Amino acid sequence: MCLAIPGKIVEFDLQNPQLAMVDVVGVRRKVDLGLLQDDPLQAGDWVLIHVGFAMSKISEADAADQMRTLAILGEKEAAMEEVRGYGLENESSPGGTRGFVS
Amino acid sequence: MRFVDEFRSPELIGKAGEEIRRLADPRRHYRIMEVCGGHTHAIYRFGLKDLLPSNVELIHGPGCPVCVLPMGRIDDGLSLTEHPDFIFAAFGDMMRVPGTHGSPLERKARGMDVRIVYSPADALKLARCNPQRHVVFFAIGFETTAPSTALTIMRAKTEGVRNFSVFCNHVTIIPAIRAILDSPDMRLDGFVGPGHVSTVIGCRPYEWIAKDEGKPVVVSGFEPLDILQSIVMLLRQLRDGEAHVENQYKRVVPWEGNRAALRAMAEVFELRPYFEWRGLGFISQSALKIRAAFAEWDSEQRFSVPGIRVTDPKAAQCGEVLKGVLKPSQCKLFARECTPEQPIGALMVSSEGSCAAYYNYQHHKPVTIANAAAD
Amino acid sequence: MATTVPKIKFREPQIEMAHGAGGKASRRLVEGLFVPLLFEPASGPLGDAAHIQINGTRIAMTTDAFVVNPLRFPGGSIGDLAINGTVNDLAVSGARAEAIVITFVLEAGLPTDILEDEVRAIANAAVQAGVRIAGGDTKVVEHGKADRMYITTTGIGRLIPGVTISPQSVKPGDRILLSGPIGDHGVTILLARGELDLEAEVKSDTRSVLPMVESTVRAAGSGIRWMRDPTRGGVATSLNELARDCGLGIVLREDCVPVRDAVRGACELLGLDPLHIANEGQFLAVVARDQSDAALAALRATPGGAEARMIGEVREQPAETVLAATSYGGSRVVDMLVGDPLPRIC
Numbered sequence: 001m002c003l004a005i006p007g008k009i010v011e012f013d014l015q016n017p018q019l020a021m022v023d024v025v026g027v028r029r030k031v032d033l034g035l036l037q038d039d040p041l042q043a044g045d046w047v048l049i050h051v052g053f054a055m056s057k058i059s060e061a062d063a064a065d066q067m068r069t070l071a072i073l074g075e076k077e078a079a080m081e082e083v084r085g086y087g088l089e090n091e092s093s094p095g096g097t098r099g100f101v102s
Numbered sequence: 103m104r105f106v107d108e109f110r111s112p113e114l115i116g117k118a119g120e121e122i123r124r125l126a127d128p129r130r131h132y133r134i135m136e137v138c139g140g141h142t143h144a145i146y147r148f149g150l151k152d153l154l155p156s157n158v159e160l161i162h163g164p165g166c167p168v169c170v171l172p173m174g175r176i177d178d179g180l181s182l183t184e185h186p187d188f189i190f191a192a193f194g195d196m197m198r199v200p201g202t203h204g205s206p207l208e209r210k211a212r213g214m215d216v217r218i219v220y221s222p223a224d225a226l227k228l229a230r231c232n233p234q235r236h237v238v239f240f241a242i243g244f245e246t247t248a249p250s251t252a253l254t255i256m257r258a259k260t261e262g263v264r265n266f267s268v269f270c271n272h273v274t275i276i277p278a279i280r281a282i283l284d285s286p287d288m289r290l291d292g293f294v295g296p297g298h299v300s301t302v303i304g305c306r307p308y309e310w311i312a313k314d315e316g317k318p319v320v321v322s323g324f325e326p327l328d329i330l331q332s333i334v335m336l337l338r339q340l341r342d343g344e345a346h347v348e349n350q351y352k353r354v355v356p357w358e359g360n361r362a363a364l365r366a367m368a369e370v371f372e373l374r375p376y377f378e379w380r381g382l383g384f385i386s387q388s389a390l391k392i393r394a395a396f397a398e399w400d401s402e403q404r405f406s407v408p409g410i411r412v413t414d415p416k417a418a419q420c421g422e423v424l425k426g427v428l429k430p431s432q433c434k435l436f437a438r439e440c441t442p443e444q445p446i447g448a449l450m451v452s453s454e455g456s457c458a459a460y461y462n463y464q465h466h467k468p469v470t471i472a473n474a475a476a477d
Numbered sequence: 478m479a480t481t482v483p484k485i486k487f488r489e490p491q492i493e494m495a496h497g498a499g500g501k502a503s504r505r506l507v508e509g510l511f512v513p514l515l516f517e518p519a520s521g522p523l524g525d526a527a528h529i530q531i532n533g534t535r536i537a538m539t540t541d542a543f544v545v546n547p548l549r550f551p552g553g554s555i556g557d558l559a560i561n562g563t564v565n566d567l568a569v570s571g572a573r574a575e576a577i578v579i580t581f582v583l584e585a586g587l588p589t590d591i592l593e594d595e596v597r598a599i600a601n602a603a604v605q606a607g608v609r610i611a612g613g614d615t616k617v618v619e620h621g622k623a624d625r626m627y628i629t630t631t632g633i634g635r636l637i638p639g640v641t642i643s644p645q646s647v648k649p650g651d652r653i654l655l656s657g658p659i660g661d662h663g664v665t666i667l668l669a670r671g672e673l674d675l676e677a678e679v680k681s682d683t684r685s686v687l688p689m690v691e692s693t694v695r696a697a698g699s700g701i702r703w704m705r706d707p708t709r710g711g712v713a714t715s716l717n718e719l720a721r722d723c724g725l726g727i728v729l730r731e732d733c734v735p736v737r738d739a740v741r742g743a744c745e746l747l748g749l750d751p752l753h754i755a756n757e758g759q760f761l762a763v764v765a766r767d768q769s770d771a772a773l774a775a776l777r778a779t780p781g782g783a784e785a786r787m788i789g790e791v792r793e794q795p796a797e798t799v800l801a802a803t804s805y806g807g808s809r810v811v812d813m814l815v816g817d818p819l820p821r822i823c
Contacts, residue, residue: 002138002139002140002141002143002165002246002296002297002298002299002324002454002823003140003748003821003822003823004246004298004301004324005106005745005746006103006104006105006106008104024103024742024743024745024746025103025738025739025741025742026677026678026738026739026742027675027676027677027739027742027743027746028675028676028677029673029674029675029676029746030674032221032223032250032253034253034362034366035249035250035253035360035362035363035366036360036362037362038361038362046104046105048298048301048354049746050246050247050250050298050822051193051220051221051222051243051247051250051822052220052221052222052223052224052250052674053221053223053249053250053253055246055298055301055302055354055360055363056301056354056355056356056360058105058353058354059352059353059354060353062352062353063105063108063353065352066331066352066353067108067114069331070114070117070118070327070331071114071117073114073117073118073121073331073334074117074120074121074124103741103742103745106745112803112804112805115805116805116806119805119806139823140823143823146809147809148803148807148809149802149803149806149807149808149809150807151807152806152807152808153805153806153807166823167823168823193820193821193822193823194747194748194819194820194821194822195819195821195822195823197819198815198816198819207493207494207495207816208493210494211491211492211493211494212491217672218672218819218820219672220673220674220675220746220747220820220822221674224672224673224674227674243822243823247822326805326807442501442815443501443502443505443815452823453748453821453823454823461812462810462812463809463810463812
């Protein structure tokens with residue numbers, strides 16, 4: 001159910017554009033892109049592969065964003081604790097239903 | 103490996119561990135369930151329990167599609183392929199799961215044509231390459247895998263490949279979570295949500311857990327940093343008395359899910375009125391069956407299966423372990439009659455079954471790297 | 478005259494593939510059936526080769542069977558495995574192979590040019606490894622048996638002076654050397670079967686490890702406690718066997734274990750652990766701590782040994798267990814598998 005690995009689209013199958021050769025650190029496999037037919041895909045895009053099918057296009061921006069957040073983990077909290085210590089209650093976390101909040 | 107190695111950074115893992123220790127209130131004992139078997143496997147593989155304070159407890163959930171399959175369904179699948187004209191194709195995960203008359207690998211040793219496939223597409227290819235034989239693909243998995251089976255069936259129909267059918271055992275995750283929450287023995291504070299299932303179904307389906315049950319859910323990726331960050335996010339919500347659904351795995355999980363995948367599933371599958379889950383009993387609207395429009399590619403509609411119910415040995419406590427009520431080591435058969443070499447229940451065979459994970463990986467005291475060898 | 482009745486502990490009704498995979502099931506078969514019936518009670522733990530005393534001279538002797546599908550694969554063929562595997566079993570027991578005898582079990586219908594290719598491969602491998610073929614036998618079985626060709630070998634060798642292999646001599650603090658990247662052979666075979674539709678630039682690592690063993694012995698022979706070539710079952714199986722034989726614990730540093738990118742990629746995709754995958758051109762050595770740096774340096778200076786690494790150490794606890802530690806403080810038990818590693822999707 002859960003084993004899915006990121007791979008890079010190398011080239012599309014000329015006879016069948018729903019298939020593409022995807023590379024995972026030098027290992028290549030034909031992957032079916034049928035589940036991503038609503039998304040525009042091009043060579044060089046990264047996709048998440050599960051049982052030979054691409055499940056999702058990987059957002060490099062979100063990945064970078066996440067790394068930035070992880071790098072400062074704890075620092076913002078510490079800063080916020082200081083702020084709370086001043087009794088300033090207007091620091092509102094925008095809630096979590098639209099994605100993760102640092 | 104890109105998008106993998108960054109999320110295994112030792113330095114950031116250290117920071118995340120510290121944040122967890124800072125957030126965990128020493129007066130509380132946190133019980134967090136990771137629903138998905140893939141998370142169970144990752145937690146053990148990366149030794150993540152060693153990084154958590156003792157009052158943050160991870161409870162293994164029922165999200166292991168192999169573990170929840172009743173033995174009768176394995177028998178049914180194997181009964182379809184007893185004739186030499188048939189080929190039994192399944193993922194590696196299924197190969198050692200015991201049926202009443204042996205596991206698929208044991209049946210292979212006795213002459214059945216059993217093949218391991220990595221993809222349902224490979225099973226269809228087997229059918230194309232063996233026109234004189236009929237390939238039965240034993241399909242398992244939650245919503246992560248079902249769309250791929252659906253697409254494969256659609257392709258079989260379009261191409262007119264008639265010597266291929268699917269024995270469908272796809273199940274859905276929400277009823278399993280409901281069964282956990284309905285269980286009176288269960289006290290949980292929050293959930294680490296199944297990241298790859300969510301690439302298909304999105305994050306909305308978990309909203310009732312937060313709204314109605316008051317438990318936070320963080321949809322999580324599978325690398326060490328993903329899981330640790332998800333625990334941080336859960337602890338923050340718990341500290342602030344909040345309960346909502348958050349998406350930690352944003353780089354891959356769209357909030358609304360994958361429409362094309364959901365469309366494919368809807369076209370090929372419909373919900374069975376009920377389905378038996380090993381250890382959880384019969385649950386309504388919890389499993390998929392192939393629609394009449396694709397009957398020719400449904401092994402159950404084309405052939406007859408015995409459909410005999412096989413109950414687990416009374417002493418086996420697969421159900422309670424599945425629900426997280428018991429730890430694997432608390433089952434009377436654990437490590438005695440039931441081991442990875444001679445498994446009684448599927449939780450001991452499946453690589454993400456909590457019993458197998460516990461048995462194979464059970465952790466010892468943390469090992470300090472300072473005195474481990476280095477070049 | 479009292480005779481002890483050998484106690485058969487192997488109770489399984491039939492042989493399964495797992496019994497040949499080198500893991501737990503294999504151990505059960507060997508320890509439960511072969512050992513009680515074939516070996517004297519005081520023989521001690523089984524090694525890769527037997528050292529026998531004949532007329533005051535100790536010689537080493539080993540035997541092996543080679544069953545592989547496909548017969549040819551990137552990096553080599555069954556013939557290469559046959560010679561190198563035999564030479565390696567002798568090498569890690571502390572012996573230099575002198576002569577090998579070979580049996581071919583051939584399937585009727587096997588094209589002669591395929592057989593000729595393998596015989597040439599064997600001849601070449603023997604020259605490379607510095608060993609002579611002293612004789613052999615051939616049997617032909619009906620079409621449908623023998624998977625085209627099975628090869629068995631028996632090799633004898635002369636002990637290399639300056640090294641004595643004994644699991645009992647292993648002590649806490651000893652370090653574990655690995656000669657090079659793991660998983661190449663097993664992944665190559667898996668991909669060469671073609672069922673998984675994966676392409677990768679991987680090839681079998683089949684080669685003689687004798688030159689590397691000899692240079693390690695020259696540098697640190699008195700400090701070498703134990704060696705093994707991690708074939709079927711991989712590094713995990715070899716080290717688990719050691720842990721049980723010496724009663725101590727082993728801790729591996731996960732990020733020190735060398736794995737090539739493509740092997741890693743294939744393993745991640747298929748859900749396999751490189752530690753369980755077969756190798757045909759590597760060896761493990763347990764070396765006393767104060768000689769381990771010299772041993773590693775010598776290994777790295779030997780052609781073919783440049784990628785050698787120190788991958789772990791022996792500890793008192795946890796006894797009879799192999800652990801893999803990550804660099805961030807987590808650890809997991811590395812156990813032997815039951816049978817062959819299987820790809821998974823969950």
